[in-house]
Amino acid sequence: MTPDTAALEIDRAHAHYGPREVLRGITAELPSARLTAIAGPNGAGKSSLLNLVAGVLPPTSGSVTRRDPGRVAYVTQQSEVSQSLPITVRATVTMGRWAHRGHWRRLSKMDRKIVGECLERLDIMSIADRLIGTLSGGQRQRALVAQGLAQRAGLLLLDEPSAGLDLHARGLIDEALHTTLAEGTTVVRVTHDLEVAGRADHCLLLQDGRLVGDGPPASVLTPESVSAAWGLRTRVY
Numbered sequence: 370m371t372p373d374t375a376a377l378e379i380d381r382a383h384a385h386y387g388p389r390e391v392l393r394g395i396t397a398e399l400p401s402a403r404l405t406a407i408a409g410p411n412g413a414g415k416s417s418l419l420n421l422v423a424g425v426l427p428p429t430s431g432s433v434t435r436r437d438p439g440r441v442a443y444v445t446q447q448s449e450v451s452q453s454l455p456i457t458v459r460a461t462v463t464m465g466r467w468a469h470r471g472h473w474r475r476l477s478k479m480d481r482k483i484v485g486e487c488l489e490r491l492d493i494m495s496i497a498d499r500l501i502g503t504l505s506g507g508q509r510q511r512a513l514v515a516q517g518l519a520q521r522a523g524l525l526l527l528d529e530p531s532a533g534l535d536l537h538a539r540g541l542i543d544e545a546l547h548t549t550l551a552e553g554t555t556v557v558r559v560t561h562d563l564e565v566a567g568r569a570d571h572c573l574l575l576q577d578g579r580l581v582g583d584g585p586p587a588s589v590l591t592p593e594s595v596s597a598a599w600g601l602r603t604r605v606y
């Protein structure tokens with residue numbers, strides 16, 4: 370897939386949790402090998418849209434069509450991962466290679482190299498032998514992002530990967546995502562941070578389950594659209 374072709378097309382998609390409609394007629398294209406940010410206020414449907422793209426939340430009508438091949442990696446928020454899992458950081462990142470090897474097969478040298486690179490990229494090599502449950506929320510989040518990167522997927526989906534992280538960790542994640550974009554991965558990132566959304570290649574703005582903006586961030590995140598979506602005046606960087 371060449372850049373600027375669509376990696377994924379969503380056509381008039383509606384989605385429900387039980388009787389509750391959470392996505393209302395979404396039509397959008399995600400550009401291949403580009404970073405798409407999904408922005409919007411609390412409850413707008415950002416995570417639901419990511420779940421729709423991931424195939425976790427099936428559309429009740431409309432369609433989602435993947436145009437480029439390869440695996441899908443999904444990085445959830447660290448708060449959704451059990452802290453009592455008796456698993457180290459290195460093992461967590463290594464799980465990212467299972468789809469390639471099957472967990473009954475031995476990891477190759479290349480798998481170990483990729484795991485090492487991902488630990489380095491997120492600056493968590495020094496805590497590689499710690500149990501996930503003993504980490505801070507930010508450290509755990511970095512381990513999950515490293516696991517997502519280790520999958521070397523064609524489509525990488527992240528739900529607020531830098532929520533609650535300090536500046537250093539945010540910078541590491543941004544750098545790691547840029548490297549993976551340059552390698553040809555399509556990245557979709559939910560964010561509450563308008564500065565992050567403003568630096569993306571493409572932005573989808575949601576409000577009340579509807580897509581109210583779709584395009585380059587500068588044209589989507591205008592003071593008027595942000596004010597309308599959040600119901601207040603917010604500075605857009």
Ligand SMILES: Nc1ncnc2c1ncn2[C@@H]1O[C@H](COP(=O)(O)OP(=O)(O)OP(=O)(O)O)[C@@H](O)[C@H]1O
Binds near residue numbers: 386389411412413
């Ligand atoms: N499993 C679920 N069952 C029922 N309703 C749900 C479920 N998950 C989310 N919702 C509802 O769907 C709507 C959209 O939720 P979603 O989590 O997609 O929004 P969001 O934009 O990601 O919110 P936030 O910024 O608060 O994380 C909300 O009204 C929420 O209450």
